[in-house]
Amino acid sequence: MRLWALRELRETAGRYAAGVAVVAVVAAFAVLLLETIEVFVRMLATTDMGDAAPVRAALTSVGLVFLGIAVLTAAIVISGTFATVYAGRRRDIALLRLVGATSAQVRRASRIDGLAVGLAGAVAGIAAGILISLGAIGILNASLGIGLEFAWTPQLVVVPLVVCVAVSALAASSGAKVVARVSPAEGARSDGGGTQLPAAVARGRGIAGVVLFVVGGAILALGLIAGLVSPFGLLIAFPGGVLSIVGVILGASALTAPIVAAVTRLLRGRGEYLLAGANLRANAVRTARTIVSVLIGVTLVTMFTVAGEMYLAQTRAYFGDAVEFEAVAQFITVMLVVVYVLTAFSVLVAAIGLGSNLSLSVLQRQREIAVLRSVGLTSGQAQRMVLVESVVVAGIGAVLGLALGVLYGFVGANSTFGSQGFSGPVLSPWFVVAVLGGAVAFSVLASLLPGRRAARVHPAEALRDA
Amino acid sequence: MRANEERAVVARGITKTFGSGESPVQALRGIDLEIGAGSITAVMGPSGSGKSTLLQVVAGLDAPTTGQVWLAGQEITGMRDEQLTLLRRERLGFVFQAFNLLPSLSAEENIRLPFLLAGGRPGADDELWIAAVISRLGLNDRLTHRPHQLSGGQQQRVAIARALATRPAVIFADEPSGALDSASGDEVLGLLRSASTEYGQTVVLITHDSRAASIADRVIRMSDGLIVDDFPGGTAEQIGERMLGVTE
Numbered sequence: 001m002r003l004w005a006l007r008e009l010r011e012t013a014g015r016y017a018a019g020v021a022v023v024a025v026v027a028a029f030a031v032l033l034l035e036t037i038e039v040f041v042r043m044l045a046t047t048d049m050g051d052a053a054p055v056r057a058a059l060t061s062v063g064l065v066f067l068g069i070a071v072l073t074a075a076i077v078i079s080g081t082f083a084t085v086y087a088g089r090r091r092d093i094a095l096l097r098l099v100g101a102t103s104a105q106v107r108r109a110s111r112i113d114g115l116a117v118g119l120a121g122a123v124a125g126i127a128a129g130i131l132i133s134l135g136a137i138g139i140l141n142a143s144l145g146i147g148l149e150f151a152w153t154p155q156l157v158v159v160p161l162v163v164c165v166a167v168s169a170l171a172a173s174s175g176a177k178v179v180a181r182v183s184p185a186e187g188a189r190s191d192g193g194g195t196q197l198p199a200a201v202a203r204g205r206g207i208a209g210v211v212l213f214v215v216g217g218a219i220l221a222l223g224l225i226a227g228l229v230s231p232f233g234l235l236i237a238f239p240g241g242v243l244s245i246v247g248v249i250l251g252a253s254a255l256t257a258p259i260v261a262a263v264t265r266l267l268r269g270r271g272e273y274l275l276a277g278a279n280l281r282a283n284a285v286r287t288a289r290t291i292v293s294v295l296i297g298v299t300l301v302t303m304f305t306v307a308g309e310m311y312l313a314q315t316r317a318y319f320g321d322a323v324e325f326e327a328v329a330q331f332i333t334v335m336l337v338v339v340y341v342l343t344a345f346s347v348l349v350a351a352i353g354l355g356s357n358l359s360l361s362v363l364q365r366q367r368e369i370a371v372l373r374s375v376g377l378t379s380g381q382a383q384r385m386v387l388v389e390s391v392v393v394a395g396i397g398a399v400l401g402l403a404l405g406v407l408y409g410f411v412g413a414n415s416t417f418g419s420q421g422f423s424g425p426v427l428s429p430w431f432v433v434a435v436l437g438g439a440v441a442f443s444v445l446a447s448l449l450p451g452r453r454a455a456r457v458h459p460a461e462a463l464r465d466a
Numbered sequence: 467m468r469a470n471e472e473r474a475v476v477a478r479g480i481t482k483t484f485g486s487g488e489s490p491v492q493a494l495r496g497i498d499l500e501i502g503a504g505s506i507t508a509v510m511g512p513s514g515s516g517k518s519t520l521l522q523v524v525a526g527l528d529a530p531t532t533g534q535v536w537l538a539g540q541e542i543t544g545m546r547d548e549q550l551t552l553l554r555r556e557r558l559g560f561v562f563q564a565f566n567l568l569p570s571l572s573a574e575e576n577i578r579l580p581f582l583l584a585g586g587r588p589g590a591d592d593e594l595w596i597a598a599v600i601s602r603l604g605l606n607d608r609l610t611h612r613p614h615q616l617s618g619g620q621q622q623r624v625a626i627a628r629a630l631a632t633r634p635a636v637i638f639a640d641e642p643s644g645a646l647d648s649a650s651g652d653e654v655l656g657l658l659r660s661a662s663t664e665y666g667q668t669v670v671l672i673t674h675d676s677r678a679a680s681i682a683d684r685v686i687r688m689s690d691g692l693i694v695d696d697f698p699g700g701t702a703e704q705i706g707e708r709m710l711g712v713t714e
Binding site: 269270271272274275278279281282283367368371372373374375376377378379380381458459460462463 | 518521522527528547548551552554555556560562565566567568569570571575579580582583584585612628640
């Protein structure tokens with residue numbers, strides 16, 4: 001089994017490219033974060049401005065929160081990648097089961113895949129992180145005329161390595177879980193059943209998702225109320241937020257299926273639009289996975305923007321247009337920029353997730369596309385089919401992400417500053433336009449390569465034996 | 467034009483070479499072929515004989531290395547991909563061994579796929595024809611089913627209905643009974659035979675099975691990229707014997 005896993009991994013390395021890229025981004029992020037904190041704290045220690053230990057603790061805990069967000073996003077993307085790759089290998093797996101591989105062996109094989117992906121990504125990411133740090137320190141020294149030094153600590157390598165390898169191995173085995181249940185009988189069958197979850201599993205996840213979302217929502221409400229009397233309401237609201245977003249992710253296909261159905265029924269007029277809609281509906285799980293990766297990126301950005309804007313509005317109400325306000329506003333803006341930079345890594349991870357899901361779905365539909373080409377789908381239509389799928393999915397993910405982000409931002413702001421006065425959510429229409437525009441622009445970009453791949457599928461492939 | 471219409475497929479001097487450099491593989495080594503309209507022609511041969519490559523070339527799925535091909539009086543060699551795709555959509559029908567149908571579409575959507583791809587609605591005339599084909603193939607109760615809810619034989623019937631829906635100049639069928647049990651296989655072959663007898667449908671059937679070839683009006687035998695025999699069809703036994711004779 002181990003040999004099988006490694007050989008498969010070598011032959012299908014391209015399919016894991018997104019997984020490796022995602023892990024690398026997280027590893028590089030971790031290195032940059034740790035290095036920035038280390039350099040800053042050491043600089044502080046030399047300037048004699050006081051005890052560096054509490055500063056280090058504060059910076060590290062803030063850093064860990066953002067690293068945690070990036071790791072969670074990466075785990076979702078990687079498990080999605082693995083689930084999709086393994087779904088495409090159903091028949092191989094069923095054959096292995098037929099000749100006697102146990103379900104546990106199949107899952108162990110997937111963990112080996114996960115380890116390899118984690119290791120490759122971590123090494124690349126750590127190297128990139130160190131190089132970027134060195135470069136940044138060099139540029140800062142040259143332009144500001146200061147003498148920063150690269151601060152070497154073992155954590156710089158150990159933390160990202162352990163985190164990345166553990167997360168991708170876990171995500172891989174959870175992603176492969178459903179497929180490991182494949183019955184040996186499927187090896188003898190030849191159907192293109194798609195990537196549907198067994199009904200019982202899907203229902204179970206849907207129910208778990210709703211329960212988590214409701215419980216998380218209740219805790220959020222509690223945090224909101226607590227925030228009216230104490231700034232520590234955030235500590236109650238935060239786990240509620242985590243629970244509810246996990247609920248959304250678990251129940252994603254139950255949540256998105258009716259939305260996808262309603263939106264895709266509007267796609268008419270051209271053959272490729274109809275096909276795109278039918279694809280998205282038929283592969284509800286894969287569609288939900290892709291929507292989730294967009295949703296997470298948009299939720300994060302929206303949450304911080306809404307919370308930041310609300311805090312600004314509240315501060316303005318408190319200070320009036322006095323000089324003090326200018327100073328505080330500037331501080332908040334700087335903080336927001338820092339937060340955006342920190343969130344950008346998670347958004348990048350989510351973006352890679354969208355691109356990889358699209359590529360995998362084209363790769364696995366190669367034969368279907370060949371049949372379509374043989375009965376008269378032009379290569380332009382094939383390209384547009386993928387484009388429409390991408391835009392629809394990104395659009396739905398962006399709208400849902402906006403809604404969730406407003407909710408979290410609103411609760412977050414009020415549970416922290418609510419004791420100074422309750423305020424409603426603030427959302428600038430420009431931000432909405434920018435997010436929707438950005439989502440559409442990115443989804444068009446993300447569809448270019450997979451779309452070209454679909455357009456190049458040779459119609460004669462439809463004739464090949466399965 | 468009339469003369470061309472009577473010949474559904476014309477191929478002249480077809481060669482097809484795969485790969486280049488030191489060990490190119492010559493799959494077709496000079497094929498001249500005319501296939502008349504309204505009949506069933508079986509192209510037989512063992513695997514590696516070039517019959518699948520011939521199908522790809524004459525059906526406009528792949529270009530020959532040299533030579534010319536006419537389909538329903540139109541020369542297809544040198545056509546742009548777009549033109550060729552539209553020709554396949556409007557003038558040709560395909561039935562493959564397996565994985566014929568789109569898993570995300572219902573049986574009815576699969577049957578209407580060529581019209582769906584064209585984006586318009588079929589005309590009243592086409593609608594009548596599609597309804598007739600569906601009921602002739604006994605698919606009225608299956609229209610809302612998805613392919614995975616259908617048996618292999620039913621899936622092949624849907625594929626035949628799709629191929630017939632546009633009233634194509636030629637239907638190309640590649641081992642249409644290859645993945646089926648013998649009863650469903652016979653049923654599928656019988657339906658292709660009826661399409662030819664009842665509607666004058668031209669069918670080119672690629673097979674290695676003399677039982678399948680027994681529905682043909684004419685049998686062409688290929689070996690090593692060349693046509694080595696060409697004779698009027700017969701029973702499975704007659705065809706089998708003649709095949710053995712050639713091999714010996």
